[in-house]
Amino acid sequence: MKIVINWHITEACNYECFYCFAKWQKKNQKELLHSKEKVRKLMHEISLLPAILNVKSGTAFTGIRLNLVGGETFLYKQQVLNIIQEACKYGFELSAITNGSSLDRDLITVIATQFSTIGFSIDSLSDKSNLEIGRSFKNTPIKKEEILEYINEIRSISPNIDIKINSVINQINKDEDLTDFIKEVSPSKWKVFKMLPVLTNQNMIDDYEFYNFLKKHNELQHIISSENNDEMTHSYLMIDPIGRFFQNSSTSFGYEYSSEIVTIGISNALKEIVFDVNKFLKRSKLIPNLNVLNQIPYTKIA
Ligand code: SF4
DSSP states (O other): OEEEEEEEOOSOOSOOOTTOOOOOOOSSOOOGGGOHHHHHHHHHHHHTHHHHHHHHHOOOOOEEEEEEESSSTTSSHHHHHHHHHHHHHTTOEEEEEEOSTTOOHHHHHHHHHHOSEEEEEOOOSOHHHHHHHTOEETTEEOOHHHHHHHHHHHHHHOTTOEEEEEEEEOTTTTTOOOHHHHHHHOOSEEEEEEOOOSSOOTTOOOHHHHHHHHHHTGGGTTTEEEEOHHHHTTOSEEEOTTSEEEEEOSSSSSEEEEEEHHHHOHHHHHHTSOOOHHHHHHHHHHTTOOOGGGGSOHHHHO
16 A cells, blocks of 8 residues: 655645635745755655655555645646656656646646546536635636546546546535536546635534535445545645645644654654554545445434
8 A cells, every 4th residue: 555645735826715725834935846956855755754654653555645736736837747757756656636727738648647646626616606715717717618628638648547526515615516517527536525624714514514515415425535524634644835744733723844854854754743644544445435424313414
């Protein structure tokens, strides 16, 4: 099994989702992706991680899957291409999440030929809702037709690539029915997140509303993957754009950080955060079908 590292390579994004949690504390530090030397060093440090975890936790990780996230992952094209090139030198499996807005023919070819998985973040199919959520650029909301076109192009080059959809459920989209769209995309997994109060609690939904959304999409249960707060806490290894591990703060809004990995080494940086390897393993086994609908009494969601 591979250990998954989620590297948020940049905070920059052309969209402005109100709930966006891609905001990290910086003290005049530049995002690491702009320095080729630091990217090289970070990739080297990341390559050491399976051995470190195997010794520390008795696991049997065989490699790395580097999941590139943002901000918008593909906003800085040359920089992301450099990261991909460096990661390939270590044989990392690659995946990414994108809002789809910055893709072009080159990137589509790179994704189709170098990545095992590509995830698209889609919260809504309604222009009005996407404008309200902030999934728009210069007042033009994301278009589902465009995303479908990209997915088809990627699949035409790489028919077996894993396609995923991520959706964050909040007050604005909680009543929508995305069934037909998801069926059309036919992803291997649809990750449905209840909006977390990481940086704001505006437009949050409660458990009842979240489960109602899931219930409406019951026929897609076999591909829905959904996690509650506890399952998510400390079960992800996440690196911020500066090159620090970070975790959601257990006491307040925002994040807790390690020192910079390229400065103190990944083994020391790992000691500065909480990472629950058992939760990671449990989560990996549960995916792709967590079957959350069976976790609460029917009467609560009927
Ligand atoms: S598309 Fe993603 S990174 Fe961009 S603003 Fe929305 S949530 Fe944040």
